[in-house]
Amino acid sequence: MTRIFSGIKPTGHLTLGNYLGALRRWVDVDQRRADALFSVVDLHALTVEHDPARVRRLSRQAATLMLAAGLDPALCTVFVQSHVDEHTRLSYLLECTATDGELRRMIQYKEKSARARAAGESLRFSLLSYPVLMAADILAYGTDEVPVGEDQTQHVELTRDLAVRFNQRYGHTFAVPRATRPAVAARVMDLQDPTSKMGKSHEPGAGIVYLLDDADVVRKKIMRAVTDSGREVEYDRETKPGIANLLEILAACTGPSGQVGPDGLDPRELAGGYDSYGALKKDTAEAVIETLRPLRERHAVLASDIGAVDQVLRDGAERARGLARPVVDAAYRAVGL
Numbered sequence: 001m002t003r004i005f006s007g008i009k010p011t012g013h014l015t016l017g018n019y020l021g022a023l024r025r026w027v028d029v030d031q032r033r034a035d036a037l038f039s040v041v042d043l044h045a046l047t048v049e050h051d052p053a054r055v056r057r058l059s060r061q062a063a064t065l066m067l068a069a070g071l072d073p074a075l076c077t078v079f080v081q082s083h084v085d086e087h088t089r090l091s092y093l094l095e096c097t098a099t100d101g102e103l104r105r106m107i108q109y110k111e112k113s114a115r116a117r118a119a120g121e122s123l124r125f126s127l128l129s130y131p132v133l134m135a136a137d138i139l140a141y142g143t144d145e146v147p148v149g150e151d152q153t154q155h156v157e158l159t160r161d162l163a164v165r166f167n168q169r170y171g172h173t174f175a176v177p178r179a180t181r182p183a184v185a186a187r188v189m190d191l192q193d194p195t196s197k198m199g200k201s202h203e204p205g206a207g208i209v210y211l212l213d214d215a216d217v218v219r220k221k222i223m224r225a226v227t228d229s230g231r232e233v234e235y236d237r238e239t240k241p242g243i244a245n246l247l248e249i250l251a252a253c254t255g256p257s258g259q260v261g262p263d264g265l266d267p268r269e270l271a272g273g274y275d276s277y278g279a280l281k282k283d284t285a286e287a288v289i290e291t292l293r294p295l296r297e298r299h300a301v302l303a304s305d306i307g308a309v310d311q312v313l314r315d316g317a318e319r320a321r322g323l324a325r326p327v328v329d330a331a332y333r334a335v336g337l
């Protein structure tokens with residue numbers, strides 16, 4: 001059976017980008033057709049300055065939202081990365097496989113390190129090695145597919161390179177995984193700056209829709225989205241990034257029969273139905289609110305019984321450990337330890 005692994009970092013409150021780019025597909029498609037593991041990858045939250053209590057809170061919140069979105073522990077494995085030691089055990093072997101040069105070429109590293117330098121902040125070494133730990137997250141489970149948004153494609157490519165290199169050097173040990181992407185909304189952009197992605201670790205801003213935002217807040221954020229001074233509703237990511245982003249969000253949130261579903265409409269076709277930006281924004285806001293409504297309702301129920309969420313995470317970690325240990329043990333043997 002196909003093995004799937006993917007994760008979410010608890011570096012902030014989950015956004016509409018996380019939902020449309022990743023989580024919704026995990027729920028609607030991946031958990032039903034494969035043996036899937038979904039992790040709150042909390043170790044990755046330590047690559048930048050962090051507040052311990054906040055990381056703990058956000059980890060639990062992310063797990064609760066994953067379940068509220070519809071991940072079903074009877075169908076898939078949901079767990080917290082730091083509960084399974086195999087990730088860090090394997091990461092070191094992969095650090096001994098990766099090169100300094102290839103890690104410095106990662107776009108996210110370049111962007112984040114440039115920002116930190118500009119602000120005069122020192123860089124944690126783990127910011128550079130982060131894609132290696134991510135590779136360990138994936139390879140420890142013999143993963144075939146990694147469903148991710150566009151921003152993570154390069155890291156999955158690196159994971160493939162490391163798997164192939166390790167296998168060539170030490171004998172076949174790892175499955176070589178591939179990234180899979182959603183058809184629409186693989187890169188949801190910030191509503192106030194549609195040239196940069198809607199990211200949960202960015203400063204909280206008016207351009208980010210959080211999954212737990214009230215309907216009124218969602219409406220306000222979308223109605224105030226930055227567009228351009230034109231009037232034509234056209235899908236063009238280059239010249240009309242704000243409008244293209246709204247069309248993608250609307251397409252992703254509106255199924256063919258007006259139902260919310262994984263097979264959103266084509267944003268190009270949707271554009272033809274609008275003769276004003278205002279009408280597009282209004283429909284987008286309502287579609288997002290309807291998409292998030294059931295998730296918010298289930299979140300409220302789950303958040304009132306956090307013991308049950310913790311139990312799911314304990315069971316998930318136990319299963320994950322059982323799957324990862326033989327793979328990581330084999331990797332240790334392969335390198336001569």
Ligand code: ADP
Pocket residue numbers: 006007008009010011015017018019020021022023147148149150151152185186187188189197198199200201
């Ligand atoms: P973030 O960048 O918000 O911190 P993570 O790195 O935790 O998100 O990624 C969790 C998943 O959400 C990944 O599969 C990532 O590709 C996806 N994702 C994150 N932001 C977006 C976005 N703006 N649009 C589409 N997918 C996204």
